[in-house]
Amino acid sequence: MALFGTETLGIRLDAVASIIQMSLTPVFLLTGLATLLNVFATRLARVGTRVDQAINALSTADAESAPILRDQLLHLRRRSLALDTAVVLGAVAGATTCTTVLLLFLGAFGNGSVDRVLLSAFAIAIVCALGAIIAYATEMLMAGTGIRAELVHDIRRQLLRRRYDT
Amino acid sequence: MLNAAADFGTPLDAIAHIIRMALTPVFLLLSLSALLNVFSTRLAVVGDRVEQITKALDTADSDHAAALKEQLVRLYRRTLALDTAVILSAVAKAAICAAVLLLFAGAMGDESVGLALLIAFGLAIVCALGAILAYTAEMLMAGTGIRAELAHGHRRHLLHFSAGRHDDT
Numbered sequence: 139m140a141l142f143g144t145e146t147l148g149i150r151l152d153a154v155a156s157i158i159q160m161s162l163t164p165v166f167l168l169t170g171l172a173t174l175l176n177v178f179a180t181r182l183a184r185v186g187t188r189v190d191q192a193i194n195a196l197s198t199a200d201a202e203s204a205p206i207l208r209d210q211l212l213h214l215r216r217r218s219l220a221l222d223t224a225v226v227l228g229a230v231a232g233a234t235t236c237t238t239v240l241l242l243f244l245g246a247f248g249n250g251s252v253d254r255v256l257l258s259a260f261a262i263a264i265v266c267a268l269g270a271i272i273a274y275a276t277e278m279l280m281a282g283t284g285i286r287a288e289l290v291h292d293i294r295r296q297l298l299r300r301r302y303d304t
Numbered sequence: 305m306l307n308a309a310a311d312f313g314t315p316l317d318a319i320a321h322i323i324r325m326a327l328t329p330v331f332l333l334l335s336l337s338a339l340l341n342v343f344s345t346r347l348a349v350v351g352d353r354v355e356q357i358t359k360a361l362d363t364a365d366s367d368h369a370a371a372l373k374e375q376l377v378r379l380y381r382r383t384l385a386l387d388t389a390v391i392l393s394a395v396a397k398a399a400i401c402a403a404v405l406l407l408f409a410g411a412m413g414d415e416s417v418g419l420a421l422l423i424a425f426g427l428a429i430v431c432a433l434g435a436i437l438a439y440t441a442e443m444l445m446a447g448t449g450i451r452a453e454l455a456h457g458h459r460r461h462l463l464h465f466s467a468g469r470h471d472d473t
Binding site: 149154155162172173176180237240 | 325327328329331332334335336338339341342345346349403407410415417418419421422425426429430432433436437439440443444446
């Protein structure tokens with residue numbers, strides 16, 4: 139509470155220093171979000187590689203495995219959408235976190251009260267981080283389902299092949 | 305608080321205090337390093353893709369080449385966005401280091417650095433914000449790219465099939 143209104147006259151060094159100290163929490167949140175974004179980007183790159191592989195395989199696929207590959211592509215598309223959502227939410231959270239720090243400065247050195255905006259900016263950051271994690275969890279579950287579906291396909295394909303051979 | 309250093313009472317305490325004060329900038333530096341890691345990884349991926357496509361362009365037929373060129377243009381835009389992100393985060397890092405130095409200068413008794421400190425830290429935050437926005441733009445472009453490629457892959461597959469049939473007959 140002492141932050142707002144007490145240091146409006148001039149800019150004193152210890153005031154700035156105390157604001158910098160105060161912005162430790164948002165900055166920490168930013169670190170966490172950057173780590174999360176790293177994870178999302180890695181997974182998105184992997185999905186992109188898989189898409190490339192599936193498209194390449196599709197161009198040489200026989201009539202039997204082509205539907206499976208198309209199924210896979212559809213699945214990968216959904217995964218990339220979920221990851222995109224996670225990335226956008228994570229980035230929005232990062233942007234609002236930065237805004238929070240800027241608003242801390244504004245609150246200390248500008249005139250007028252910003253506590254409502256400050257609160258909502260931080261709340262948006264947290265909510266977006268939550269959304270990003272949920273989208274990521276969804277993608278993870280989809281990936282697990284995809285791997286299991288692929289296993290089933292593989293087994294079925296082997297059975298079919300065996301029947302062809304005999 | 306910072307004045308404790310000016311009266312040379314207990315220098316160690318004052319320095320410890322400054323180091324504690326520098327915790328936030330250092331954390332910001334850490335998060336920017338993580339972001340820079342993300343950016344450079346993605347930039348490497350985009351670079352690989354460009355190389356692949358340039359190689360594929362050598363052996364591509366005219367229909368395929370048009371799609372590949374379209375992809376190259378998209379990749380070029382992505383590298384621009386990523387370069388912006390990298391430059392902004394580098395500027396942010398430099399500004400943070402300047403902020404830490406200014407904190408030290410302030411502790412040495414120079415009381416007039418308040419505004420400069422504010423500007424340095426504010427610049428760092430604004431640049432970090434810009435870097436994140438540029439990265440988001442790039443990510444959205446990449447997602448659109450993957451989906452466009454999927455659509456194109458389907459189309460190419462169909463073309464391939466019809467071409468194959470032509471060969472058979």
